[in-house]
Amino acid sequence: ESIRKLFVAARSVEARSLEINPLVLTKSGEFVVADCRITIDDYAVARHPELGIEIAREFDHPPTALERIAYAVEQNDHRGTFYFAQLATAAAKGSKGLVGFHGAGGGGSMMSMDAIVNAGFTVANFTDTSGNPSASKVYRAARIILAQPDLVGYFGSGSGVASQEQYWSAYGLAKAFWELDLDIPAVIRLGGNTEDRAVDILQRMSKLLRAPVEGYRKTDTPAMIAGRFAELVESAGGAKWKPRPPRVPKFVKDPSSTMFPVKNGCVWIDTAKWPQIRSAIETHSGELIVDHAGAPATSLPSEELATKDSELLACDVESRLAGLEGFYLELDIPGLDELIGGTR
Structure with missing residues (x-):
């Protein structure tokens, strides 16, 4: 009778397990x-x-408050997955x-977390963006990771064989790092499709930042890049991250802007600068x-353009890298x- 009641209770709430x-x-x-412990299926909640x-x-x-914000991001964008704890x-x-951790792919992320812990660091969070996430989702994940204070660096590493275009993740990270004026070292391993393009994006963005951002490929092991991360943190001389709102251009929300x-x-x-930036924006946006x-x-019609946020994010980053203001x-x-408190 007890077993029967146990089964009925589990089924009534669509539990994955009841112990x-x-x-x-x-x-x-x-x-x-x-x-008693009951685990409810995520999709049944x-x-x-x-x-x-x-x-x-x-x-x-x-x-936590940050976990609530992260969960809302995941619920509002189902392109790929975003897990934050x-x-x-x-x-x-x-x-x-304390290290901000950003993984891609569960198994590879766990292995990478082990590598950074073995290098002597404490992991502040577990984050996973996988399943071919949008650049916008990766950007938001990076912003949330960097809402944690006292980080000595940003460590990103996943499976290394992800079947997703790595340059989208690189664009998302690059935008977040520039907006937040990153001043702690970051080591990012983006192994998988288009990894060379992804590494190039990070290397170019690093030149605009106050701290080094280094990109690595699938042939670079988590242990090796964790060692390199330790060297960069030591060179930073004990610098710790202070969360801050993003840098936003002055023309944003200006009535004269488009x-x-x-x-x-x-x-x-920036409508006033459109004649000067027109050609570059048309190119970088793929003529969106x-x-x-x-x-x-x-x-495109407005409803179609609304889904092109990743492409437009890439345009944002490429414009920034080209020294263009106005997009x-x-x-x-x-x-x-x-x-975080306040705005810039």
Whole structure:
């Protein structure tokens, strides 16, 4: 009878597992459940509001404010996956420092976490962006990782054989690093499709930053790049990250600027500079943004353009790398700037 009730209880909430431990036999001969753990299927949580589950994640703690923000990002963009969990807010005794971790692919991410821990660091968070994520999702993941204070560096490494275009991830990281004016070292291993292009993007962006950003390929082992990361952190002389809002160009939200909405954000173009930047923007955007009667316009209907946020993010980064001012992709991360405090 107890087993039958256990099955009914599990099925009623679409549980993936239900564990009773211990099951106590009293002196009177009755069985009593002394402790129980139920794991609900992530995709079933929305169908069971009575359970009061705020985030469909298997955390060992109540969700933090940053985890809530990250979960909302995942819920608003299902292109690829984004998992974020905070692990430590201070470096362990004897550690070389607290590290922001960004993985890609579960197994490879775990191996990479082991490598950075073996190099003497404390991991502040576990993050995974995989399954061919949009550049916008990777950008938001990086922004959330860098909302954690006292990091000594940013370490990114995944499976190394991911069947996804690595340059999208590189563009997302490059945009986040520039906007936040990164001043702690970053080592990023982007192994997989188009890894050479991805490494080139990071190397070019590194020249615009105050701290080194180094890109690596699948042939570079997690242990090797963890060792290199340790060298860069040591060279930084104990610098620690202070979370900050992103740099935003002055023409953003100016009434005279041109704005086009995209998924969870918008493109801003300095209309006054359009004649000077027109040719480059048309090229870098793949002619998603074109000229019409001397003013910026879109080549697609608004509903189609809204899905091209990754391509427009790439245009944002390439324009920045070319030294062009006048184009900016604004991507919303509700609650993040308020959590950090203030705007630039």
